[in-house]
Amino acid sequence: MSESSIQTAAGPVRDRAQTEVVPYRPVSESAAGAAELATEYLGVADALARRFRCTGHDAEDLCQVARLGLLKAARRYRPDLGHGFVPYAVPTITGEIKRYLRDQSWVVRPPRGLQELRLKVRAVSARMTQTLGREPSTLEVARELGLEASDVAEAQLADAAMVGQPVVHTDLADDPQGFPEGVIPAVVDxxxxxxxxxxxxxxxxxxxxxxxxxxxxxxxxxxxxxxxxxxxxxxxxxxxxxxxxxxxxxxxxxxxx
Missing domain, CATH: 1.10.10.10 (Winged helix-like DNA-binding domain superfamily/Winged helix DNA-binding domain)
Incomplete structure (x- = not known):
């Protein structure tokens, strides 16, 4: 029986090359290939790290975390999905940075719900500050969020549980004005x-x-x-x-x- 005579209800059988399922293969199956792709976009990771710079965290540490996220994205990237590498990598990098800040920023870790509420309170406070031309009161923020003032106050106090200011010995700078912004010089009282x-x-x-x-x-x-x-x-x-x-x-x- 010839191949042309083989028929099904759906029509002729497709060629095996057309019907074979292609297994998942990332863009790079080797560490060297992923590193090459990540190296090309180091600037993207560094730029995202600068966006998340905050007091109490070393800028170099944030940069390293961002580059780690970039490398993870490079290892998982699939160009056959039809999108570019940068749109794929940015969420991975920012997620890595946010996890680092969440896990490393607390002296005393509050409940997860309070951490999330703290972020909402900060965002609303910043927006209301621009609108009002001054910092909003706890009661004003609570009304905006539809919450109790005590809940908002607790979220604001959670900031005190974040990593403290870095302490630098005075021997590192003779001029107090020479200390970086946000650094508390150590002195002997x-x-x-x-x-x-x-x-x-x-x-x-x-x-x-x-x-x-x-x-x-x-x-x-x-x-x-x-x-x-x-x-x-x-x-x-x-x-x-x-x-x-x-x-x-x-x-x-x-x-x-």
């Missing part, structure tokens, strides 16, 4: 040492008698000389000196313990 010393002294003085406390007050509070203290107490200067030395040695021992 002498007040901390004073507070710690006073707390240690207070603990050491717990075992001191009333007369010893009065003696210390006259010497270091009123800044009297040993001779003046001796005259006030009716004792010799030598006795005052011995008493002070004994008290101070005991205090040093307690504070060093």
């Amino acid at each position: 002498p007040g901390f040492e004073r507070v710690e010393a006073l707390n240690a002294l207070a603990r050491a003085l717990r075992d001191a008698s009333e007369s010893e406390r009065e003696l210390l007050e006259m010497r270091f509070g009123e800044e009297l000389t040993q001779e003046a203290i001796a005259q006030r107490l009716g004792v010799s200067q030598m006795q005052v000196s011995r008493l002070l030395r004994r008290i101070l040695e005991r205090l040093r021992t307690h504070m060093a313990a």
Whole structure:
């Protein structure tokens, strides 16, 4: 029987080459091919990373995340679907960046619903600021969203759980004006040492008698000389000196313990 005589209800049988199902094959089956495609569009990834720059995240880190998304898109891209690479890659890159910011930006992670509400509140606040010419109140934002003011306030407070400002030691810049915007310079506050010393002294003085406390007050509070203290107490200067030395040695021992 000849092939031309084989008929079906639907008509002649199609050639095998026409009916064979073509398996899914990405544009590049090798790492080198995907890397070559990604390299061609590095500028797209870098531009998207700049759009998402924010305080608390290093620009280089965002750039690396964007390029990782670009490489993922290059590995999955199928030109036979009829669209260009850029329209396909952009959602993949932005999704990668958003996941990174979502996962790495929280000091204390709030519930997912609160995270999403925070984004809505920020978007509405920005739009209302342009319309009103000022920042809207919590109540105004709540009315715009049709929510309770307490819910909006909670979403606004969620910003405090984001990654804090980077702290840079002052040795990195002699001029405070030279610090990048949003960077908090680290400084040594002498007040901390004073507070710690006073707390240690207070603990050491717990075992001191009333007369010893009065003696210390006259010497270091009123800044009297040993001779003046001796005259006030009716004792010799030598006795005052011995008493002070004994008290101070005991205090040093307690504070060093």
